[in-house]
Amino acid sequence: MDRSKQLGEESIGKLLLKFSIPAIVGMLVNALYNMVDRIFIGRGVGSLAISGIAVGFPLSIINMAFGMLVGIGSSTMVSIKLGEKKKDEAEKILGNALVLDVVISLIISVLGVTFLDSILKVFGASADTLPYARDYMKYIIGGALLQNIGFGINNIIRAEGNPRIAMATMMIGAVLNTILDPIFIFIFKMGVEGAAIATILSQAVSSAWVLYYFLSGKSTLKFKKENLKLNAPTVKDIFSVGVSPFAMQLASSLVTTLYNKELVTYGGDLAVGAMGIINSIIMLFFMPMFGINQGYQPIVGYNYGAKQYDRVKKTLKIAVTAGVIIATIGFIIIQSFPEALISIFNKEDTQLIAIGAHGIRIDMIALPIIGFQIISSNYFQAIGKAKIAIFLSLSRQVILLIPMLIILPPIFKLDGVWMAGPISDVLSAVLTGAFLYRDMRLLNNMENNQKRNMEIKFGNDATN
Template identity: 35%
Template sequence: MARVSAEQLGTEPISKLLVRQAVPASIGILVMSLNVLVDSIFVGNWIGSIAIAAINVVLPVSFFIAALGMSIGIGGSSILSRALGADRREKALKTFGNQITLTLLVTIVMVILGLYFIDTLIPAFGGKGEIFAPAKIYYTIVLYGVPFLALCMMGNTVIRAEGKPKFAMVAMIIPSVGNLFMDYLFIYVFDWGMHGAAWASTGSYFLCFSYVLWFFLSQNSELKLRFRDFGLNLPILREISSLGFVTLARQAVTSVVYLLMNNILFGLGGEAMVAVYAIIGRMLMFALFPVFGVTQGFLPIASFNYGAEKWGRVRLSISTAIKYASALATVVFILLMVFPAEIAGLFLGDQPGMSAADLATNAFVLEHIPAAMRWVFAATPVIAIQLIGAAYFQAIGKARPALLLTLTRQGFFFIPLILVLPLYFGELGVWISFPIADFLSTLVTGYFLRREVKRELAV
């Protein structure tokens, strides 16, 4: 892999730079999303639709703990990128050291708490009835590997902040490929069922951690830490926390959404309806990978150039990122509107020996997914403005507007909508909440982004 210096973030043409940053990010997110998607297909076909629902119940808890690492990573990387842009290498090193220490401390405490309250958390997130037992198996095993995942999430954002997106891409590909291989081995060959699915996920986290550790210990990284860099520094911790809280709050709200959705849908249609949402949730992770890739590629470019006070390049990075992400989102929208039934059919298969109840559950899920998927993704062409706008404020270190805009879609609009609309429209009320929240949050974010550009980025 060609060596790339962080300084190139401030000199190369924005379009070329965004493509170079976004393509590896998109490929990495694609492979991770495919991993989640294929993992669900394997679990659905080899274990059953209830197993997919069980994993969906566990995801918000494990993802929240992993998001602690991501939030520390993104918050610290914003500081790190601006420090490198302003040629303050000492601060960059101290920030990275604090990121590692803070990630370890926080995630280990959260894992201990998560295991202690296991029998309370699983039912609270919709793990009721037949879902509880497989969810508990998966939750217990996966939670042990979550600190490794948190360190991977944190390290990946730092690799990207150094201007080395290809290495960050590989860090996302390795665990994804490893998980699929271990899925096949543990579930299909060894017939370990939910235990196999859980150990495959945990093993993939450790593979990712091993690669990230190698990167920072090798000559590929410009950040060579000293022992004193790991000592916690209060001003840096405050800055990491204020910016990282944006990402953490987003994931916390996402976990609340999972909790509400699983319980609301369980009340509307039992375990089968939870399975419908589980598959839709996988598509939400997978289908938008190019848009998320552009957003990830945009962050270090905006941070570095803002730190270097190159306002014209910052403005250009915003407009270019929105154009690229919107075009890709429109392509995704068309595919999902045309092929929802075919996509749903990939997840579930009728295996020999399946009970009549399992066959009925599969039929229910396949019948309900196409209409639900069309509603959920109805506003996809406009979401780029919301994602890039919220990411911009985080990239430049403005924590408060970043937090408010990040929470706009799910916190301010979506949660109230799913609490109210199903009372009047039933299942349809759940699904139409998605596009309404997307449109409203895009309008709000677009207004504040335009105002910020006019006020702060004038030449």
């Protein structure tokens, strides 16, 4: 069976497992990039080095935002075009996505490296953390292209119906990073610079793997010379869909910067480091949900394009249930073993462990609700309703969260910083539920109209 055709014919449960499990494994392995760096840096360099990496993280998020603008935008459109049986248009999207990744990434690298110190100070770097942040980010941002090809074009591999290859891309890079990190940090004595170089080398191998897949003739979609020229309507389609995750990531960078400034004010550099550790830990539970999103997105996109609305609804229901279950398991683990989780990164700094354990318990109190919000809001991304997806993304990370970060810390001090996230999570989940309820009613109406039209058609055929 054609890899894209299976999206409209195989059982939903089997498809979701087939697409989501590789994506979940891949995303979990991908989470090791930052986590492994922070573990080795925390144990091999120290607490302030972890804080330095955390200070530079908003810049990594900005690069990731552009990667998602192209990667998720193009992969969503590829899913829809394949569902509409328009392979030529899907290949045009593939070619344009590669060119966009190259151009945008080079601009980010040049500007990022040129103004690195000024950018890091805006993000909250202190005199103590700036040297660590600089040494790490000059390599990470300099290799922006490698990250964006490895992530962006890899999404198209999944969209064309080959999730195992997409999973392998992530696993290759993360496993290699885990091997190289201790070599560069402990054997070569390169500290945070060594961790950054290990990451960039790993991403280079992942990018080479992705390009080899498309150039070797194994892919459904092919790179064609005529598609490597930017086409305005194609770029517009990619950006119109990709703008939602793009906006979400930019908002995340803004919020992370605000978090850093509030954490420094009410808890000092160690609080920034604690938040960096917390973010690494919670990514282990967020990544499976993101994996479900990546797994169900091509299924929903294809069937929505093919007007098989019953399959769209069933896919969403199973995905939301799985997301909430994963989030609930994460909630139980975090609330039960916070000190043990934080101490993985640094066993010696008891103050860092105390700040981190207290913070993660408060910050992740609404984790099961986040599971619903993340999976449900991605539905609008999958069917191409970018405006709604943007609003729901921004509601959680900007519209609701930033006011909480401004209002709560002056009242509750450091606890106010930890409380801002879960309060905004609950409110944004309510908003997402309202929009999802409305769209499900519209989908039901479309499905009923489709059935009536089929009954009329069969009736007319029988009469004739």
